[in-house]
Amino acid sequence: MTITDGVVTHSLDVPGARLHYEVRGSGPLLLVIGSPMAASEFATVADALAADYTVVTYDPRGYAGSRLDDPTSPSTPDIRADDVAAIIDAVGTGPADVFGSSGGAVTGLALVARHPDKVRTLVAHEPPLTELLSDAAEQRAATDAIIATYHRDGFQAAWVHFMVNAGFDLPEGYGPGDQGAPEPTGDQAAESDRFFEHDLASTTRYRPDVEALRAAPARIVIGLGVESSTLLTDATSRATADLLGAELAKFPGDHGGFMAVPDAFADRLRDVLG
Numbered sequence: 001m002t003i004t005d006g007v008v009t010h011s012l013d014v015p016g017a018r019l020h021y022e023v024r025g026s027g028p029l030l031l032v033i034g035s036p037m038a039a040s041e042f043a044t045v046a047d048a049l050a051a052d053y054t055v056v057t058y059d060p061r062g063y064a065g066s067r068l069d070d071p072t073s074p075s076t077p078d079i080r081a082d083d084v085a086a087i088i089d090a091v092g093t094g095p096a097d098v099f100g101s102s103g104g105a106v107t108g109l110a111l112v113a114r115h116p117d118k119v120r121t122l123v124a125h126e127p128p129l130t131e132l133l134s135d136a137a138e139q140r141a142a143t144d145a146i147i148a149t150y151h152r153d154g155f156q157a158a159w160v161h162f163m164v165n166a167g168f169d170l171p172e173g174y175g176p177g178d179q180g181a182p183e184p185t186g187d188q189a190a191e192s193d194r195f196f197e198h199d200l201a202s203t204t205r206y207r208p209d210v211e212a213l214r215a216a217p218a219r220i221v222i223g224l225g226v227e228s229s230t231l232l233t234d235a236t237s238r239a240t241a242d243l244l245g246a247e248l249a250k251f252p253g254d255h256g257g258f259m260a261v262p263d264a265f266a267d268r269l270r271d272v273l274g
Contacts, residue, residue, distance in 0.1 A: 020065030021058035025050025035103030048266035081110035116216035125223035132239035
């Protein structure tokens with residue numbers, strides 16, 4: 001355990017990995033999670049929430065400070081959900097409210113299905129569940145094409161391809177397969193490989209366990225950015241809410257609103273958690 005500027009960092013051994021997680025603030029337990037986003041990308045919004053909550057952020061296995069026993073081991077929402085459940089047990093003040101964004105929203109849905117006693121409220125912000133869309137086959141093909149770009153042309157080209165498919169605006173002249181920056185090395189290269197080889201397909205192709213989610217005592221809210229209307233995650237968020245009969249709550253910003261407008265985002269999350 002290490003304490004720096006009021007943030008307490010911990011390590012936790014779980015099957016196949018050693019997880020890094022951080023605790024700040026006081027009050028009811030709130031986990032703020034992503035995938036592949038690590039704790040550092042939630043630091044500002046976590047700071048904003050720490051006056052009212054004991055906020056836990058973490059690095060998903062294979063990213064930043066969470067090390068894998070085997071870098072080629074699989075990554076699925078169920079595995080990540082078990083990791084988060086272990087962190088809740090380690091902190092010892094559950095059940096928890098959980099805010100999960102992007103792949104972290106998918107982790108959160110798996111967490112409620114697998115460990116329903118550990119979650120009080122889940123806010124699943126823009127889960128990229130493309131299997132729920134009417135064009136699911138086309139989206140599977142698009143994901144396969146992105147991974148093929150990674151194998152053929154490297155990370156930078158694949159990232160541009162991914163962002164275009166997700167609906168983000170890129171500078172003029174950019175498109176799938178374009179390259180324009182040095183390739184990552186070292187830990188960044190390992191994380192890139194982790195995302196494209198292990199996380200991307202398993203996350204987007206995850207199908208929520210509707211029966212388990214409806215039976216769980218947790219309240220489930222699907223979050224959607226007010227500026228996300230042109231993004232693929234607008235459609236996937238609405239489809240998830242429809243599938244589960246869950247409330248759809250609007251949040252400031254787009255897919256990364258928790259980074260762009262952290263204070264307003266934190267205020268909205270407080271309102272939703274109620």
